[in-house]
Amino acid sequence: MTQLIWNGIFIGAFYALVALGYSMVYGIIKLLNFAHGDIYMLGAFGGFAMLTAFGGSVAGGSIVALLIVLVLSMLGTGMFGVVLERVAYRPVRTAPRLNALITAVGASFTIEYGTSLVAGPNPEVYPVQLSGSALHVLDAHINIQQIVLVGIAVALMIAMNLWVLRTRSGRAMRAISQDPKACLYMGVNVDGVISWAFFIGSALAGAAGVMAGAYFGTVNFLMGFIIGLKAFTAAVIGGIGNIPGAVLGGILLGLLESFGTAWLGGQWRDVFTFVVLILLLTVRPTGLLGERVTERV
Amino acid sequence: MSTANALVISDLNVRYGHVQALSGLSLSVGEGEIVAVLGNNGAGKTTTLATVSGVVRAVGGRVTAFGKDITNGKPWDIVGAGIVHVPEGRRIFSRLSVHENLQMGGYLVGDRAAIARRTRRVYELFPRLGERRKQEGGTLSGGEQQMLAVGRALIAEPRLMMLDEPSMGLAPLVVKDIMGVIKAINETGTSVLLVEQNARAALAIADRAYVIETGTVALSGRAADLATDSRVVDAYLGA
Numbered sequence: 358m359t360q361l362i363w364n365g366i367f368i369g370a371f372y373a374l375v376a377l378g379y380s381m382v383y384g385i386i387k388l389l390n391f392a393h394g395d396i397y398m399l400g401a402f403g404g405f406a407m408l409t410a411f412g413g414s415v416a417g418g419s420i421v422a423l424l425i426v427l428v429l430s431m432l433g434t435g436m437f438g439v440v441l442e443r444v445a446y447r448p449v450r451t452a453p454r455l456n457a458l459i460t461a462v463g464a465s466f467t468i469e470y471g472t473s474l475v476a477g478p479n480p481e482v483y484p485v486q487l488s489g490s491a492l493h494v495l496d497a498h499i500n501i502q503q504i505v506l507v508g509i510a511v512a513l514m515i516a517m518n519l520w521v522l523r524t525r526s527g528r529a530m531r532a533i534s535q536d537p538k539a540c541l542y543m544g545v546n547v548d549g550v551i552s553w554a555f556f557i558g559s560a561l562a563g564a565a566g567v568m569a570g571a572y573f574g575t576v577n578f579l580m581g582f583i584i585g586l587k588a589f590t591a592a593v594i595g596g597i598g599n600i601p602g603a604v605l606g607g608i609l610l611g612l613l614e615s616f617g618t619a620w621l622g623g624q625w626r627d628v629f630t631f632v633v634l635i636l637l638l639t640v641r642p643t644g645l646l647g648e649r650v651t652e653r654v
Numbered sequence: 655m656s657t658a659n660a661l662v663i664s665d666l667n668v669r670y671g672h673v674q675a676l677s678g679l680s681l682s683v684g685e686g687e688i689v690a691v692l693g694n695n696g697a698g699k700t701t702t703l704a705t706v707s708g709v710v711r712a713v714g715g716r717v718t719a720f721g722k723d724i725t726n727g728k729p730w731d732i733v734g735a736g737i738v739h740v741p742e743g744r745r746i747f748s749r750l751s752v753h754e755n756l757q758m759g760g761y762l763v764g765d766r767a768a769i770a771r772r773t774r775r776v777y778e779l780f781p782r783l784g785e786r787r788k789q790e791g792g793t794l795s796g797g798e799q800q801m802l803a804v805g806r807a808l809i810a811e812p813r814l815m816m817l818d819e820p821s822m823g824l825a826p827l828v829v830k831d832i833m834g835v836i837k838a839i840n841e842t843g844t845s846v847l848l849v850e851q852n853a854r855a856a857l858a859i860a861d862r863a864y865v866i867e868t869g870t871v872a873l874s875g876r877a878a879d880l881a882t883d884s885r886v887v888d889a890y891l892g893a
């Protein structure tokens with residue numbers, strides 16, 4: 358039981374990190390960024406490339422080396438997200454929603470098969486694999502590495518939440534999600550703030566990618582697809598556009614999968630996710646923490 | 655009036671696709687003046703303000719503020735130049751608190767101490783906002799939202815404040831309050847460009863006024879004179 362809960366939280370932390378960017382981008386420009394999962398994949402590949410290049414110097418998989426690679430990958434994926442928004446999404450921002458959605462699907466394929474061209478279609482094995490001694494908490498096996506990864510994920514989520522709630526640009530981001538035009542009247546460079554949102558969301562996805570590569574050991578160019586769908590599900594569970602909702606949704610989805618797998622068998626895991634998504638969309642389309650409507654006319 | 659001009663709009667042309675919204679509109683606001691702009695629905699009042707703010711592009715003409723050409727400038731440069739727009743319909747951020755709404759007004763003000771000082775002054779000016787500082791903007795009454803919209807603009811400490819129909823949807827007593835506040839803001843040295851449908855309320859506090867029809871100035875003059883001009887009385891002040 359404790360084991361199932363821990364497994365759920367561990368996987369859920371990855372979902373939450375990716376879901377945050379998904380939900381934030383949706384909240385601010387109402388775009389379902391289907392390429393978001395692929396940014397996670399790029400993070401994993403970026404980490405792979407750097408660790409391979411540094412070669413033996415990081416043998417043994419020290420956490421410090423991994424942290425450096427993590428930060429560099431976050432910067433790289435963050436900038437990639439900014440460029441993606443600039444070249445693919447900004448031109449269609451005022452176009453009908455469907456155009457933007459198709460653009461996002463196109464961006465997703467472009468990134469996936471572009472990566473396959475550059476890095477090859479076969480899965481790569483991460484040069485650093487985290488495996489180590491396990492702690493026994495109640496009756497669960499918990500590795501130190503898992504704790505470190507969850508710790509990093511939580512730290513990133515807290516940092517991002519502080520950014521959204523406490524900083525000038527975070528406040529502007531929330532304001533833009535409500536009324537971009539009014540933000541122009543306040544003198545907000547709306548495009549600039551949107552770029553920041555893409556940077557931060559993409560950096561979080563990149564971080565999740567590096568950690569997943571290091572933990573699960575392999576990376577491949579399609580690895581972003583499924584996690585993208587799961588992050589979307591997590592975002593919808595929490596209420597898309599809602600930042601704490603994305604974290605809650607990610608953890609809940611992780612727990613649901615963990616228990617679902619235990620009861621129904623591993624082959625049902627992904628089916629389970631989508632059943633949850635469909636049920637939720639039917640029963641409570643606004644998600645658990647979905648937007649309350651308090652506007653007065 | 656005074657010698658220097660806060661705002662000069664000359665021969666402005668604006669189009670939305672095929673719709674010509676402004677055709678050769680010219681007006682000016684002297685420093686320290688309150689200038690009212692009256693006109694029917696669709697005359698081009700909001701378009702005029704939005705063009706000054708850089709939110710709508712002019713295809714012809716010039717906008718000069720405090721001696722500087724700001725035609726088709728970036729919205730943030732225009733706010734940075736001291737021109738703040740209190741938009742039609744208030745556009746309060748409904749899910750930000752009252753306090754955060756005010757902070758948004760100071761987006762371009764680098765000095766946090768100045769923002770804090772001005773916020774305190776807004777709470778003194780509008781005690782109701784101070785009492786509701788933690789409340790979400792969307793839950794305020796219409797009058798309170800208008801106070802918040804004006805307060806939010808004050809945080810930027812504008813040299814020219816442009817207000818688009820601040821009296822819209824408000825009870826007569828509240829309209830009187832708002833007009834009093836605008837007059838008081840003007841007396842601290844802020845120039846005011848006031849767009850209104852409520853001609854009577856606007857003319858009561860304005861120094862000069864323009865009447866615009868289909869995108870161009872049809873009539874202009876001293877507010878006191880226009881208030882008794884038969885064309886204005888018939889069309890905008892009722893019998």
Ligand SMILES: Nc1ncnc2c1ncn2[C@@H]1O[C@H](COP(=O)(O)OP(=O)(O)OP(=O)(O)O)[C@@H](O)[C@H]1O
Nearest residue numbers: 670673674675693694695696697698699700701702
């Ligand atoms: N975004 C837009 N797209 C197309 N046409 C527009 C747009 N905004 C305004 N117009 C048109 O431009 C003209 C001027 O509109 P504007 O909003 O400036 O009028 P207004 O004087 O502010 O009217 P009101 O008193 O109703 O607010 C109108 O004919 C209007 O239909």
Ligand SMILES: [Mg+2]
Nearest residue numbers: 699700701742
């Ligand atoms: Mg208007």
